[in-house]
Amino acid sequence: MGAGTTGGSSTAAVVTTVGAVVVAAAVLVTSLAVDRAADAVAPAVPGPPPDARAEPLRLPPDVVDPGGYTFVDTGPGGQPVRWDPCRPVHVVVRPDGEPQGGRAALGAALEEVGEAAGLVFVVDGETDERPDPARRLVxxxxxxxxxxxxxxxxSDxxxxxxxxxxxxxAGPAGYGEGSRRRWVSGSVVxxxxxxxxxxxxxxxxRRAEAVLVHELAHLVxxxxSSDPFSLMSPTYQSVYDLGTADRAGLARLGDGPCEGDAGRRDGDAGT
Structure with missing residues (x-):
């Protein structure tokens, strides 16, 4: 999928099968322009949060890169759209109908994906917000x-x-254009x-944990992946762990600049 724009809102679903379980990645491209049209008092782009840092909060591991993975969205030069590695990814949970063991499984999946991508997830608590494809960025x-x-x-x-x-x-929601485009929010249903x-x-x-990791990898x-032994493969059955290609793709997603340096991408000289 291309870089997208900030002038509209859309949702595209990509369906995959993992362990005979259908899961999907919803790519959420939303804009503050849409929010302003719906609510005249919507704020401007938020400033840096108090927990932002000048350096990445966590570094992705060094991994072998066999290729074979894809990204939800890319910008100039084919570089992936990323989350800011210098800010935590804040999460809230709508608990209605949460199954026994669900919160623990979610926490473990957040840690697994965060470690693989070099990102820090922070669960702020619970919310009563309903899932909505047109969810506001702010x-x-x-x-x-x-x-x-x-x-x-x-949900159900x-x-x-x-x-x-x-x-x-699951899918991330982005803001910005070109090399300054970032994932800033998202949803997992x-x-x-x-x-x-x-x-x-x-x-x-194990199947449920695999689905959680698969969805959170889409969120990141x-x-x-074209690797049939990958958890992110759209066709392979009964895969329960992140594969080499999955980990390589996640590591690339975490290996980006802080938002203040968003004009620079990996491979850029920075001149």
């Missing part, structure tokens, strides 16, 4: 003068019909009944 009444935190919502097909054919949906059915048993738990910006 929602001052709910979250204050900042980018809306990533929403992880336990009655609330989100897309879950009739998917165990989960999980089919609570499916997870409630799978988490109690060992094999089902990783697309599907």
């Amino acid at each position: 929602d001052p009444r709910r979250y204050g003068e900042r980018w809306s935190p990533v929403l992880v919502a336990w 097909a009655g609330e989100d019909p897309r879950l009739a054919e998917a165990a989960g949906l 999980l089919d609570a009944p499916w997870f409630a059915e799978n988490l109690p048993a060992e094999l089902g738990r 910006g990783l697309g599907h």
Whole structure:
């Protein structure tokens, strides 16, 4: 998918099968311009948060790069759109229908993907926000003068019909253009009944954890892999762990500049 623009809002779903479980990546491209049209008092682009730093909060590991991975979105020179590695990725959880063991499984998946991508996830707490493909990038009444935190919502097909054919949906939301485009928010929607059915048993738990990691990798910006032994493969069955290509793609997503240096990308001399 191309770099996109900040002049509109769209959602595209990419369906994949992992361990005979259908999951999907929803690419969310939203703009503050749309928010302003809907709400005349919407704020300007938020300033740096108090927990932003001048250096990356965490470095991705050195990994072998076999290629074979893709990104949700790319900018000039084919460089991936990234989260700012110098800011935590804040997360809120809508707990309605959350299955037993769901929060622990989510926490473990956040840590696994964060470590692989060199990103720090911070769970701020719970919310009553409903999942919405047209979710605002900035929602001052709910979250204050900042980018809306990533929403992880336990849901079902009655609330989100897309879950009739998917165990989960996830995608980042971006702002900016060209080399300065960044992921700043996003959503993960999980089919609570499916997870409630799978988490109690060992094999089902592994399948559920794989779906969580797959969806969070999409949230970070990783697309599907051509490696059939990859967790991010759209066709391979019964894969429960991140593969070499998955880890290489996640490491590239975490190996970017801080927002103040967003005009520079890996491989740039910085002149």
